[in-house]
Amino acid sequence: QKEVEQDPGPLSVPEGAIVSLNCTYSNSAFQYFMWYRQYSRKGPELLMYTYSSGNKEDGRFTAQVDKSSKYISLFIRDSQPSDSATYLCGSEGGGSNYKLTFGKGTLLTVNP
Amino acid sequence: DSGVTQTPKHLITATGQRVTLRCSPRSGDLSVYWYQQSLDQGLQFLIQYYNGEERAKGNILERFSAQQFPDLHSELNLSSLELGDSALYFCASSDGQGARKTQYFGPGTRLLVL
Numbered sequence: 001q002k003e004v005e006q007d008p009g010p011l012s013v014p015e016g017a018i019v020s021l022n023c024t025y026s027n028s029a030f031q032y033f034m035w036y037r038q039y040s041r042k043g044p045e046l047l048m049y050t051y052s053s054g055n056k057e058d059g060r061f062t063a064q065v066d067k068s069s070k071y072i073s074l075f076i077r078d079s080q081p082s083d084s085a086t087y088l089c090g091s092e093g094g095g096s097n098y099k100l101t102f103g104k105g106t107l108l109t110v111n112p
Numbered sequence: 113d114s115g116v117t118q119t120p121k122h123l124i125t126a127t128g129q130r131v132t133l134r135c136s137p138r139s140g141d142l143s144v145y146w147y148q149q150s151l152d153q154g155l156q157f158l159i160q161y162y163n164g165e166e167r168a169k170g171n172i173l174e175r176f177s178a179q180q181f182p183d184l185h186s187e188l189n190l191s192s193l194e195l196g197d198s199a200l201y202f203c204a205s206s207d208g209q210g211a212r213k214t215q216y217f218g219p220g221t222r223l224l225v226l
Binding site for chain 1: 114153155160168169204215218219
């Protein structure tokens with residue numbers, strides 16, 4: 001079992017829809033959680049990260065972590081065609097463990 | 113543009129060969145990370161260097177090695193290449209260590225082993 005599991009999709013939604021992307025993880029030592037966005041033929045770019053459980057909001061994006069259920073979520077409100085990309089969830093152990101572990105990514109297409 | 117540069121962009125080689133991938137981090141960034149991305153395994157962390165020293169190791173094969181030079185650029189050496197090594201190799205850099213420091217990814221090197 002991979003330490004971070006993510007449904008690869010693909011996920012196709014109409015413009016303006018609310019998108020929910022989800023991951024689960026198995027390592028209780030993970031403390032930092034992040035979402036990266038990767039456009040086709042580009043490197044990943046950090047969208048947001050959260051520490052421990054809770055929500056974090058940045059514009060149309062909300063990241064949510066529930067450590068009790070080991071569940072990571074990213075919500076995109078009012079989705080736009082420019083949001084079409086692969087979204088990668090990731091985790092880091094914190095402390096002196098700098099290893100990042102990623103899910104396989106979910107391919108999202110937002111149709112105009 | 114993230115400010116991280118990687119060369120070459122594409123590389124085609126044969127099994128058994130050795131290649132070197134190069135990464136120049138963003139100006140001022142001391143940490144360099146190497147990742148491998150394939151369809152079946154996703155994005156996998158290989159190794160991290162901080163100011164010339166190895167700091168973290170992931171699922172890096174013994175046939176692979178890396179180093180960070182005094183000018184902070186880094187090289188990833190892949191030897192005795194196998195078909196399964198075909199993948200996208202990304203370099204990322206940050207001004208510190210860990211997820212609390214944003215990692216900026218380069219455009220990647222696409223390696224095809226025939």
